[in-house]
Amino acid sequence: MCRKRDLGRLDVMYDYDSASESLTRRSLRSRAARDVWRYEELLPVRARFAVRLGEGGTPLIRARRLGEKVGIKNLYLKDETRNPSASFKDRAMAVGIAKAVEMGKKDVATASSGNAAASLAAYSAAAGIRCHAFVPPDAAVGKIAQLLLYGASITRCEQVKEGEDATAQEMLAAVDKHGYYPCPSFGPFNPYQVEGPKTMAYELYEQDEWGGVDAILVPTGSGCLLTGIWKGLRDFKELGLIRSYPRIIAVQPSGNQALVKAIQEGVGMDRLVPEAYPESVAGGLLDPYPWDGDAAMEGVKTTGGTGVTVGDGEILRGVKELAAQEGIFAEPSGAAGLAGLEKLRSEGKVDNGERVVVLVTGSGLKEPDRAIEMTKGHGSKGGKKRQAPPR
Numbered sequence: 057m058c059r060k061r062d063l064g065r066l067d068v069m070y071d072y073d074s075a076s077e078s079l080t081r082r083s084l085r086s087r088a089a090r091d092v093w094r095y096e097e098l099l100p101v102r103a104r105f106a107v108r109l110g111e112g113g114t115p116l117i118r119a120r121r122l123g124e125k126v127g128i129k130n131l132y133l134k135d136e137t138r139n140p141s142a143s144f145k146d147r148a149m150a151v152g153i154a155k156a157v158e159m160g161k162k163d164v165a166t167a168s169s170g171n172a173a174a175s176l177a178a179y180s181a182a183a184g185i186r187c188h189a190f191v192p193p194d195a196a197v198g199k200i201a202q203l204l205l206y207g208a209s210i211t212r213c214e215q216v217k218e219g220e221d222a223t224a225q226e227m228l229a230a231v232d233k234h235g236y237y238p239c240p241s242f243g244p245f246n247p248y249q250v251e252g253p254k255t256m257a258y259e260l261y262e263q264d265e266w267g268g269v270d271a272i273l274v275p276t277g278s279g280c281l282l283t284g285i286w287k288g289l290r291d292f293k294e295l296g297l298i299r300s301y302p303r304i305i306a307v308q309p310s311g312n313q314a315l316v317k318a319i320q321e322g323v324g325m326d327r328l329v330p331e332a333y334p335e336s337v338a339g340g341l342l343d344p345y346p347w348d349g350d351a352a353m354e355g356v357k358t359t360g361g362t363g364v365t366v367g368d369g370e371i372l373r374g375v376k377e378l379a380a381q382e383g384i385f386a387e388p389s390g391a392a393g394l395a396g397l398e399k400l401r402s403e404g405k406v407d408n409g410e411r412v413v414v415l416v417t418g419s420g421l422k423e424p425d426r427a428i429e430m431t432k433g434h435g436s437k438g439g440k441k442r443q444a445p446p447r
């Protein structure tokens with residue numbers, strides 16, 4: 057953790073000259089690893105410390121039906137629901153736990169709305185490390201079930217109040233008191249995990265056979281994922297593997313839009329106002345303060361991107377469309393990117409001819425109650441209740 061404890065972020069630097077000798081478009085073709093460790097030269101810890109559960113290597117799916125509906129000819133979905141614990145956080149936590157193993161840590165702690173905690177718990181279990189998770193009172197049932205079964209110790213904290221996130225505060229107190237290794241997905245408390253999600257950007261380019269992507273839509277809470285995408289693009293440009301950047305587009309719910317608002321108003325982190333009482337169906341996007349906002353803003357700005365907010369109705373429509381048009385079951389946070397695209401498309405801010413990638417970041421199986429609620433009245437024929445068989 058940064059010794060000044062001023063929420064400054066540390067950034068991992070790489071020797072690009074040396075990495076470019078081994079990491080080329082050609083050498084990538086002959087690499088067997090399909091997980092995040094495929095890009096070992098650009099990770100802060102060696103693969104031999106990793107607990108490998110199959111993190112990363114997710115499919116990039118051409119979404120023809122959805123593309124037609126949205127009016128984007130070349131629409132692609134990066135399906136991160138396929139990760140081992142069913143969200144993109146596995147990329148971050150695989151790196152976080154590998155670092156903890158390298159450093160000989162026995163206890164790790166996280167503050168999370170649920171996905172990062174579930175992921176850390178999975179990797180901790182496999183590494184034989186104790187996991188301490190600080191989560192909000194309304195964390196989704198599937199995420200709590202994962203934490204319980206992976207054997208994490210769970211502390212349910214208070215809801216965000218006046219912009220203060222109790223999960224982060226309690227995690228930091230436990231780190232101070234017990235010496236746990238802080239391993240949340242966002243940056244200021246640990247610089248390594250953000251190096252995991254950046255592999256998603258590498259994969260997009262490889263999977264698209266290096267064809268130009270024009271825009272990437274990123275569901276955003278703490279800004280760690282967006283920062284990772286930005287870092288991944290920068291890495292590949294430094295290595296000469298890509299020539300230009302796609303526009304990075306941050307998508308936040310309208311009930312928690314501090315980062316997007318700052319992007320739209322062109323102000324820096326010093327003038328960003330955290331949301332006092334964040335609220336949305338997208339539980340993964342409710343960090344009142346975007347911990348990685350500075351790097352995220354840099355990524356959006358440098359790539360000519362933008363920010364967009366979406367309402368709960370738009371997000372839930374995105375969940376339905378992903379399932380009904382493309383067979384992908386996403387949780388609301390995971391579908392926010394699609395909702396953002398539909399909004400920008402309707403405003404004419406994305407063109408039909410652009411190649412667009414939407415990141416689908418977490419699985420709907422985490423919140424089955426929500427899916428059932430959303431589809432009430434659908435699917436059951438005649439609306440009759442099932443009767444008990446005659447005795």
Ligand SMILES: Cc1ncc(COP(=O)(O)O)c(C=O)c1O
Pocket residue numbers: 143169170171172241275276277278279280281282340341343387389390417418419
């Ligand atoms: C499914 C899902 N998507 C997106 C995000 C946002 O990621 P970040 O906090 O890195 O911005 C989260 C965060 O928890 C999430 O769970």
